[in-house]
Amino acid sequence: MLDNNQLLRFTTAGSVDDGKSTLIGRLLYDSKSIFEDQLEAITNTSKKKGHDGVDLALFTDGLRDEREQGITIDVAYRYFTTPKRKFIIADTPGHIQYTRNMVTGASTANAAIILVDARHGVIEQTKRHSFIASLLQIPHVIVCVNKMDLVDYSEEAYNKVINQFEEFSSKMLVKDVRFIPISALNGDNVVNRSTKMDWYQGAPLLHTLETIHISSDINKIDARFPVQTVLRPQSENHRDYRGYAGRVASGILRVGDDITVMPSGFTSKIKSINLFDKELEEAYAPMSVSITLEDDIDISRGDMIVRTNNKPEAVQDIEVMLCWLNNKSANPRTKYTIKHTSNEQKAIIKEIVYKFNINTLERITTDLEINMNDISKVKIRTTKPLMIDSYRENRATGSIILVDDATNETVAAGMIV
């Protein structure tokens, strides 16, 4: 039984040409995560389309428009389980006009799979995907050199891709990069070890996903507890109960800890930590709990409980790497709603410092209009302080979104520098 098994979320970015859909289909099929009726459905479709054999890529078909056009438009989530772990795949489209979907899929991922066609090596799309993975600080990157069957399973071709990748990625902040030569079409090194590449000593993809160390992916140092809501039952048995409900964003909180409530600055001690009817000694990220304090102080949604000896910054001016998600361009005069943990304030984009050309990764300082899919560094001013950490140190307290009050749409996602 999967009792102590962890959940690993990974993202795959790419287009049909890279073999992304085939790879996902292969992972699901070879790990026996596909049901007979699903297999039957795609076997029929494969026949109708005149394909030889079963086209595994059809497993990832989604909405009607996507089927008709043979593309992925939006993020789709897929699931499979092995005796070692449960996996959530955020399957995202790879074209430049879907950068926003890649960013979305990457935001919660522990690992990213980047597919490179062994025949073509590192191309612009590879660079873009790697850049997004590093920008979103995905802790583990697995570069799958695919279509090895089309280069005669040649070690030389594989090494060439590794060299190309390392050359351009040296400037990026990816902590853990691995390379695996695969053929998604034939199943080499996906679930089962390939018999055609004896020169490769490493593990197949699935084994890699099953064993990557992910316990350290969440910040366990800085205790941050954004308050979601206050629980006041006012029932017979719990007349004086006042619990602060939330999910530990990072770090560990223990009963008896000296805490400070931000932004008010009131201090107290943790009296109890509860999960339903269980009393806990400690709570760590990403646990959802409720906390009571020794003192009766005024706390509401948007406040953050932290350890007194380790506080985040409370600031109104932040520098952010911003990915624009909406087809309405950014307007420097608009007041946006900024959402950060459970906190919500108004904000304006004060200055656009530079914009990335996300194909060449060059900084642009001339044309500074922010349009959909643009990634830029900006300065934002908020009406009231946000309790922030840098995104690099803390994904949960270093991320923001902007909402346009005229449409209520989420228009931008930002990583605090």
Place this chain on the structure above:
Amino acid sequence: MSKYYLNYLDELESEAIFILREVWAQFQNPVILFSGGKDSILVTHLAKKAFYPAKIPFPLMHVDTGHNFPETIQFRDDIIKEFGVELIVGSVQEAIDDGRVAEEKGKSATRNALQITTLLDAIETNKVDCAIGGGRRDEEKARAKERFFSHRDDFGQWDPKNQRPELWNIFNGKHFQGEHFRAFPISNWTEMDVWNYIKRENIAIPSLYYAHEREVVWRQDSWIPNSEFLVLEDHEEIVTKKIRFRTLGDITITGGIESDADTLAKIAEEVSGMRQTERGNRTDDKRSESAMEDRKRQGYF
């Protein structure tokens, strides 16, 4: 040293509790859509955990097609009493009687699609701004694209190509008057996760999920239960079988499977060996490749 990571069930639980609290904090008048099926029971159970020691702060809303398993209705009423929550019922029968919807004709007629009108009516009359559902992304390909917080326009419609991006754990439930949201706290759970969790927490579920003797007829590759609504075809024959249901919907369209699994442990074991998807026994999804997507666009669960 103790470990500082959660196992996958605890992580899914924590995520669902987070979503439920976010719904409570961001909306004025949320409800839980309660069908009496295992997924909505699970959501209700998670809501109890999320707000304990306070009561579940959401009413349960049941869209009643009139074609129910009596066991489901009994279970619903028991849960209302046990948790001390309010029940809102939207009745498909009333909508038919009022002439707002017309019953489907023919042998495979169901009231499945008719639920859309009743659901949207109930949402509107009760001024619901967020309906929490037990939908899961692993169920069906259109559901694989759902957000945790899913926007519906003022006609209750879903626009799958124009969904709000959802990043990290920041959820945007802002909406205009007349629009509403659907929230799916167990989006990331699979059928197997649901059963493993129900088993671990020993959650009460309707007896229909356990193997039992029942009068059934073989139709569209599954055992359809005998009921007052069943119209027998010439070649069909009612037999008694030991079956259980893998999902619960209308009594007219929910097929059972032959099974001896009469405990949660046996059910979980049986499900882990299943080679068919759970909705494979639902005739409503067999109509076309985009049957679910089409219904969802109009406002279905």
